[in-house]
Amino acid sequence: MKSFTPYVLASETVKYGLEVQQLENLIIKNLSYGTLKDKIFKLGFIPSELKRFLLNSQIGLVHSHFGQNGFASLKLAKFLDVPHVTTFHGLDITLDNVNKNQHGILLHKMHKNMGLLQENGNLFIAVSDFIKHKLIHKGFPENKIITNYIGIDTDYFSVKNGTVRENNIICVARHVTYKGINYLISAMEIINKHYPDWKLILIGDGPISNELKMQAKRASINVIFKGRLNSEEVKNELEKAKIYCQPSTKLENGHEEALALTIVEAQAMHLPAVVFDSGGMPEAIIPNKSGLVAAADDCEDLAAKIQSLISDFHLWNEFSQNARENAVKNHCFDKQIHKLEIIYKNLVKDK
DSSP states (O other), rough: OOOOOOOOBBBBBOOOOOTTTTOOOOOOGTTTHHHHHHHHHHTTOOOOOHHHHHHHHOOOOOOEHHHHHHHTTTHHHOOOOOEEEEEEHHHHHHHOOOOOHHHHHHHHHHHHHHHHHEEEEEEEEEEHHHHHHHHHHHHOOOOGGEEEOOOOOOOTTTTOOOOOOSEEEOOOOOOSSSHHHHHHHHHHHHHHHTTTTTTEEEEOTTTTHHHHHHHHHHHTEEEEEESSEEEOOOOOHHOOEEEEOHHHHHHHHOOOOSOOOOHHHHHTTOOOOEEESSSTHHHHHHBTTTTEETTTOOHHHHHHHHHHHHOOOOHHHHHHHHHHHHHHHBHHHHHHHHHHHHHHHHHHOOO
């Protein structure tokens, strides 16, 4: 950011988390009796140590990520007498029924008392138009909702001159049910019958990894499970591949993915993408220009869409160029941050 100094308030740091400036003073569990104070904060009370720090820091606006955190920070914004913004990312608003034990007490409380957030929040940011429509459906005032995509570093996610592509289809995703990787494995079984030299590269791990490996073994497909990789390693794999696939799907509880940034990162690397018609996935591409949208949960249509890019080099090349243009135009980190700062300035000005 150029016009604002961000302070990040969090319960605790996590493994594989980002390094963030000003973080050391704002980890609630680092305070004395931190675990207790974290629970107290989530009940709507502000620890005195935190009050002193925030008042001394001259906070001008509170921006919460995920609806449950927006709900928890309502009293914080009221205490500071500053505008309150909440960004919704997906699971926080797409669930039809929230289970307290499975999804957490705070998300359950937010859904039970959603009217408080709808009425007292100054602005709600949706990370995709799909999420915006979900918010409107759940009763959030349309005039308070803005779609602002999360950006990526399009300079970092770019290909080097002389890059040699391999016949690889790649997917970067946690191995959880809603990512739909089982459909991709089934589609690959069809593809390999016609294109046996093409390979599926799966990056990531998770609770259903073994299940997916067993499915792939039964299908006898050309696949490599890479496991968890760091950002540079992921980038290298994207640079070698020819097609990206994200078959995210809708769960029975209503959850759909808002918009997978890995699709955008792949687009920035000149990769045409094939996605299911689920959640905000089609928003990460330009349908029929930088990627293709397959019917949700249809592995045969998924295979057909992928094969259309395999079999037609001119189509692949056209989509490849359009993919990069799409990422730079609609998802560039600097552009999205600039839009966010304008949002902040308008809220602070109106205050």
